[in-house]
Amino acid sequence: MDARALAALAANPGCERRALLDGAGVNKAVLAQALGSSMSYGQSQFAFMRGNAFEARVKSDGGTELLRLLGVEDPAAARTPDVSAAGPEGRTARTALALREATAEKAWTLLDHPMLALEVAGTPAYLEPDAVVVHPDGRWTVVEIKSFPMLDGSADPAKVGAAARQAAVYVLALERVAEQVAGAEVGRSVLLVCPKDFSNLPTGSMVDVRKQRAVTVRQLKRMRGVAELASALPPGTTFDPSCEPSELVAAVEAVGAAYAPECLSACELAFHCRGRARTSGAVEALGRGVRGELGGLTTVSEVLDAAEGRAGDPSDPTVAALRRAAALRAEALRGAGV
Amino acid sequence: MSLIHTLARLEATRSGRAQPLATVRHRHLSERPMVVVPLTTAGEAGAPLGALVGTDRDSPRLLVVPQPRDRDLRFAFLAELAEAVLPYLDSYADDVEPAERNETDPETKKRVKVEVELCRDAPQIVVPSRAGIAYVRLLGRSMRFRRTAEQDPDTPYPAPPHIPLLGRWLTHYGERARVPGASLLLSATDLLARHWATGQSNLEDQHLGALLAWIDPPVGAESGAEAALRAESGRDAAGQLVCPPAGPATDPAFDNALLAPAIDAYDLARQRLAAAEDGETADERFGELTAAERRIRELLAAQMRPTWDAVWQALDVMRKLPEGVRAGERWTRDRWSYTSHRDRVRAGEPPQPRQDSAVGAAQKLASRETEQARLEAQEALDDPLVMATRRLAGEAFVSEVVDVEMAWSEGKRPSPRPLVTVTTDDLPQLGGGEKVHRSVDGKSQSAEFVERVGGGRLVLRVVNGMGRSKEPAPGSVPEVGDRICWTLFEHEPRGGAQLPDPEETPWTHGGPPDAAPDGVLLPERPDPVTPEDLL
Numbered sequence: 001m002d003a004r005a006l007a008a009l010a011a012n013p014g015c016e017r018r019a020l021l022d023g024a025g026v027n028k029a030v031l032a033q034a035l036g037s038s039m040s041y042g043q044s045q046f047a048f049m050r051g052n053a054f055e056a057r058v059k060s061d062g063g064t065e066l067l068r069l070l071g072v073e074d075p076a077a078a079r080t081p082d083v084s085a086a087g088p089e090g091r092t093a094r095t096a097l098a099l100r101e102a103t104a105e106k107a108w109t110l111l112d113h114p115m116l117a118l119e120v121a122g123t124p125a126y127l128e129p130d131a132v133v134v135h136p137d138g139r140w141t142v143v144e145i146k147s148f149p150m151l152d153g154s155a156d157p158a159k160v161g162a163a164a165r166q167a168a169v170y171v172l173a174l175e176r177v178a179e180q181v182a183g184a185e186v187g188r189s190v191l192l193v194c195p196k197d198f199s200n201l202p203t204g205s206m207v208d209v210r211k212q213r214a215v216t217v218r219q220l221k222r223m224r225g226v227a228e229l230a231s232a233l234p235p236g237t238t239f240d241p242s243c244e245p246s247e248l249v250a251a252v253e254a255v256g257a258a259y260a261p262e263c264l265s266a267c268e269l270a271f272h273c274r275g276r277a278r279t280s281g282a283v284e285a286l287g288r289g290v291r292g293e294l295g296g297l298t299t300v301s302e303v304l305d306a307a308e309g310r311a312g313d314p315s316d317p318t319v320a321a322l323r324r325a326a327a328l329r330a331e332a333l334r335g336a337g338v
Numbered sequence: 339m340s341l342i343h344t345l346a347r348l349e350a351t352r353s354g355r356a357q358p359l360a361t362v363r364h365r366h367l368s369e370r371p372m373v374v375v376p377l378t379t380a381g382e383a384g385a386p387l388g389a390l391v392g393t394d395r396d397s398p399r400l401l402v403v404p405q406p407r408d409r410d411l412r413f414a415f416l417a418e419l420a421e422a423v424l425p426y427l428d429s430y431a432d433d434v435e436p437a438e439r440n441e442t443d444p445e446t447k448k449r450v451k452v453e454v455e456l457c458r459d460a461p462q463i464v465v466p467s468r469a470g471i472a473y474v475r476l477l478g479r480s481m482r483f484r485r486t487a488e489q490d491p492d493t494p495y496p497a498p499p500h501i502p503l504l505g506r507w508l509t510h511y512g513e514r515a516r517v518p519g520a521s522l523l524l525s526a527t528d529l530l531a532r533h534w535a536t537g538q539s540n541l542e543d544q545h546l547g548a549l550l551a552w553i554d555p556p557v558g559a560e561s562g563a564e565a566a567l568r569a570e571s572g573r574d575a576a577g578q579l580v581c582p583p584a585g586p587a588t589d590p591a592f593d594n595a596l597l598a599p600a601i602d603a604y605d606l607a608r609q610r611l612a613a614a615e616d617g618e619t620a621d622e623r624f625g626e627l628t629a630a631e632r633r634i635r636e637l638l639a640a641q642m643r644p645t646w647d648a649v650w651q652a653l654d655v656m657r658k659l660p661e662g663v664r665a666g667e668r669w670t671r672d673r674w675s676y677t678s679h680r681d682r683v684r685a686g687e688p689p690q691p692r693q694d695s696a697v698g699a700a701q702k703l704a705s706r707e708t709e710q711a712r713l714e715a716q717e718a719l720d721d722p723l724v725m726a727t728r729r730l731a732g733e734a735f736v737s738e739v740v741d742v743e744m745a746w747s748e749g750k751r752p753s754p755r756p757l758v759t760v761t762t763d764d765l766p767q768l769g770g771g772e773k774v775h776r777s778v779d780g781k782s783q784s785a786e787f788v789e790r791v792g793g794g795r796l797v798l799r800v801v802n803g804m805g806r807s808k809e810p811a812p813g814s815v816p817e818v819g820d821r822i823c824w825t826l827f828e829h830e831p832r833g834g835a836q837l838p839d840p841e842e843t844p845w846t847h848g849g850p851p852d853a854a855p856d857g858v859l860l861p862e863r864p865d866p867v868t869p870e871d872l873l
Contacts, residue, residue: 046598047590286538322345
């Protein structure tokens with residue numbers, strides 16, 4: 001599971017289906033395809049190439065440009081230890097060692113693609129930030145490189161928000177390492193590097209991620225352990241995509257989902273869950289806010305029956321409001337001859 | 339979202355067809371709008387891929403950038419775009435009528451009326467979606483600071499003429515689109531979603547194909563939900579979307595499977611042409627290059643054409659609704675906006691700044707707030723269905739007059755202040771002292787809420803709109819039996835106090851804008867350019 005998936009998971013912590021499938025490392029895209037409701041979820045190769053080219057440019061010359069954005073006077077003197085190793089565990093250990101050394105050295109250090117581990121719902125997730133910079137005073141700063149432009153000093157707020165949520169997950173994982181290192185402190189602001197205006201020149205901005213970090217901490221705590229979720233499954237349940245579709249549907253439906261339209265941009269299974277929500281007439285399929293104003297009424301037919309006077313207790317304020325709304329709407333439509 | 343809107347969505351879910359959210363059209367539509375369907379390269383900030391442009395639905399003009407990373411090709415595209423759009427924008431500039439405008443006399447500081455020109459109509463641009471509006475702004479920003487060889491002979495990468503001018507116009511249109519109720523630049527999805535509720539969420543309504551599937555489904559379609567699902571995710575045997583996205587972003591599957599190989603073939607053909615050694619080979623290879631370019635044009639045209647048709651279909655659907663009475667008044671403001679920008683361009687003023695000055699930003703914000711209040715009031719007055727949402731919220735009530743008692747104000751010249759007793763089934767949020775408003779012959783009349791009396795009756799004191807004499811003008815006082823819709827909001831909200839001139843910006847807001855020693859404001863510098871820039 002990568003940081004983007006984790007950040008998305010934190011956005012919908014009530015979804016046990018996603019927690020279980022992600023925690024168990026199930027490939028949801030393949031699963032969705034087997035269920036017959038796959039979504040286009042690929043990345044355009046143009047975007048991919050552009051992202052890689054920009055990151056390579058930012059990190060060229062030992063990260064000179066990047067370190068200059070952080071205000072380093074002599075970027076050429078900065079240390080750039082190698083953190084590659086075999087396997088995620090090896091790389092995580094190597095990263096921790098490099099961070100410890102750099103903090104003891106009290107010198108500017110740039111770690112290119114380090115690896116961090118974070119326990120999510122009882123299983124470790126390995127995360128790979130674009131870069132981490134160690135300051136001489138022992139502060140660690142997460143660097144996030146994105147290829148959307150910063151136009152006249154401001155970037156698309158939705159994209160900055162997504163980047164901040166992602167970076168907050170890295171900050172959280174780094175804090176686990178920093179706890180073991182004397183004199184280390186993880187910066188709660190991250191450096192976001194983007195192309196300036198319409199050029200290829202990098203520009204940076206410090207983004208405060210305290211809020212996103214706090215949200216992620218709370219959501220991760222709320223997530224029930226994968227083991228606990230799995231123990232509630234009927235014995236013999238499997239998410240193997242080569243199974244019969246009907247068997248697979250039963251397996252997926254055995255775990256509760258919390259579908260909301262926001263899932264469409266964050267989860268490969270969203271089409272499947274949306275289809276289910278629509279079939280069962282759940283009002284959440286129309287948006288989270290809709291659910292909020294309808295009180296205890298949860299299905300389309302329940303709400304319409306209450307509004308049209310076939311069911312419901314008129315003394316219930318929700319039912320009373322619905323009937324008033326229905327009467328006003330009908331009156332207006334009648335008056336307009338629609 | 340109002341409960342009435344939620345209810346409409348639920349009804350749409352049940353019936354499988356979109357349900358009305360409005361009984362009249364709340365946006366003015368031009369007789370001859372220009373539709374622009376832009377496409378952009380994934381991952382690049384300002385690298386357009388192509389566009390369909392035009393005012394004739396049967397013959398759009400196809401503009402294509404065969405290699406979006408090539409600055410010359412992009413400039414050629416923008417020059418062609420300027421050629422397609424600027425004559426349309428200009429065609430409204432000289433058909434004017436005389437009008438009056440209030441201005442502050444610079445010497446006496448008094449408000450005086452000035453005779454000015456107002457364009458009789460204004461050009462209107464329609465894009466498929468909200469993302470299209472953002473893209474128009476982006477294009478405007480990327481073009482307006484470009485320098486042409488004529489403006490600056492030393493500029494390293496001179497832009498073709500007209501590009502900075504088109505940039506200024508697109509910036510103006512993009513900026514105007516942020517004013518509530520303005521119609522110079524419209525998106526088809528926003529237009530449709532304002533007038534219909536579908537059985538899907540707001541997020542899904544951003545997909546033009548899916549939205550139209552609910553509102554104007556193809557003949558013989560099952561339910562809106564199924565048609566919308568097919569529009570969203572239906573793919574052909576080759577894995578391509580049946581209904582391509584409305585852009586400006588393309589579908590990754592299209593990029594990877596079709597566009598990327600075509601662009602590679604084009605690059606190869608260009609290299610081969612450059613390497614040709616004799617005339618005959620060059621001719622042959624030029625043929626290959628033309629074929630490669632034609633292939634890209636066909637691919638992009640096939641991606642954009644369904645969206646182009648969908649925008650026109652959306653306009654057809656919208657035209658079936660009669661225009662709201664007050665939408666015309668808001669269009670007049672759009673005409674003023676167009677005319678004043680025309681004047682700024684003609685006066686040779688510099689392009690819009692990258693960042694607004696403190697006074698300019700405050701003015702924009704204040705005017706948008708006023709326009710928002712005006713839009714909400716006007717839509718409710720034009721449309722009983724919108725008024726129903728205000729009645730549900732307790733911000734308006736329909737009442738019947740049961741008693742009228744004449745009374746007069748105290749003072750030297752008594753004016754009529756009749757007390758009107760009304761009954762209502764609505765639940766207006768009245769505590770005491772609030773003003774309520776009604777519309778009489780298109781003018782607003784106000785009354786004060788006095789008290790609630792037994793049996794759900796309200797007593798109101800009418801305070802204006804009855805003429806100057808002691809006896810109220812005929813027809814200006816409600817009569818017993820009248821059904822009147824009173825609103826708690828003003829019908830013609832007014833803006834706040836005047837803001838200072840830019841030269842008098844207080845130091846708390848950064849002081850006056852930077853000026854050169856001789857007092858002339860410094861123009862914005864063009865964007866720095868480097869050889870590898872994108873746009």
